[in-house]
Every structure is written in C-alpha cells, then in structure tokens.
Amino acid sequence: MKNLIVATAVALTLGMGAAQAEGDATAGAKVYKKCKICHALEPGKNKVGPSLHGIFDREAGTVEGFRYSSAMKGSGITWNDETITAYMKDPRGYIPKNKMAFPGLKKQADIDNLLAYLKQETM
Numbered sequence: 001m002k003n004l005i006v007a008t009a010v011a012l013t014l015g016m017g018a019a020q021a022e023g024d025a026t027a028g029a030k031v032y033k034k035c036k037i038c039h040a041l042e043p044g045k046n047k048v049g050p051s052l053h054g055i056f057d058r059e060a061g062t063v064e065g066f067r068y069s070s071a072m073k074g075s076g077i078t079w080n081d082e083t084i085t086a087y088m089k090d091p092r093g094y095i096p097k098n099k100m101a102f103p104g105l106k107k108q109a110d111i112d113n114l115l116a117y118l119k120q121e122t123m
C-alpha cells in the first residue's frame with residue numbers, strides 16, 4: 001500500500017505539467033475530514049467556517065450571514081483549482097491575517113484529491 005501511495009505521488013508529480021492532476025474524490029473525502037469540524041457542504045449552513053457549497057467560482061468572503069475577517073473579505077480572490085490549492089498549501093501565507101485556524105495541507109496529492117471531492121460535492 002505504501003509503495004502504491006509513493007508511486008501515485010510520483011506519477012502525480014511527473015504528470016503535472018500545465019494541466020492540473022486529476023484527483024481521486026474517494027481519497028478526497030478522507031482529506032475533507034480535516035475540514036468537516038469547521039465547514040459544511042450544505043448551502044447556508046455555517047459552522048466555525050462558512051459553508052463550502054458552491055465554492056468554485058465564488059468570490060472569497062461572500063457567504064451570507066458569515067462573519068469573515070476583513071483580510072478574507074478584502075482578498076479579491078475567486079475560488080478555483082489554483083486559488084484553493086494555494087490557500088490549502090499555506091493558509092496564513094496566502095491570505096495574511098485571515099482567521100481560518102488550519103495549518104494547511106502539505107501533500108499535493110491530498111490537495112488534488114480534496115479538489116476532486118469538493119467538485120463532486122459542492123457544484
């Protein structure tokens with residue numbers, strides 16, 4: 001199993017030219033467990049973090065009824081594969097002073113899988 005994971009990671013790294021690597025939504029569901037305490041996927045359901053329903057192509061900081069930091073509201077970011085990847089890699093570095101208390105995801109494969117899962121569940 002471990003070899004398979006390593007092989008997959010290598011394949012993903014090598015395969016990532018201009019095109020975004022294809023993630024695995026089933027594996028992404030496991031990654032999403034890290035987000036679940038703070039984020040719901042249902043529309044209108046805000047927890048510690050805003051609902052992630054419809055997150056793709058949504059402007060940052062625009063879920064109704066959620067009290068965002070001014071850093072998030074003023075970020076001018078639109079969420080897509082690239083921006084979510086950058087935010088997941090380094091939440092504090094990408095949007096300084098945003099209030100998401102999450103250290104980020106180190107592995108590109110985890111992020112790719114998470115994106116596949118989010119697309120499946122939120123679009």
Ligand code: HEC
Nearest residue numbers: 034035038048049050060061068069072098099100101102
């Ligand atoms: C400890 C709680 C917590 C965890 C865990 C967490 N988040 Fe967040 N998240 C937040 C908060 C709070 C905000 C709002 C930040 C702000 O306003 O500065 C946020 C904002 C976001 C946004 C921007 C939403 C918008 O409407 O603009 C995205 C995307 C996001 N989180 C994705 C994730 C993903 C994916 C994970 C899991 C890998 C995750 N978060 C884990 C609390 C959390």
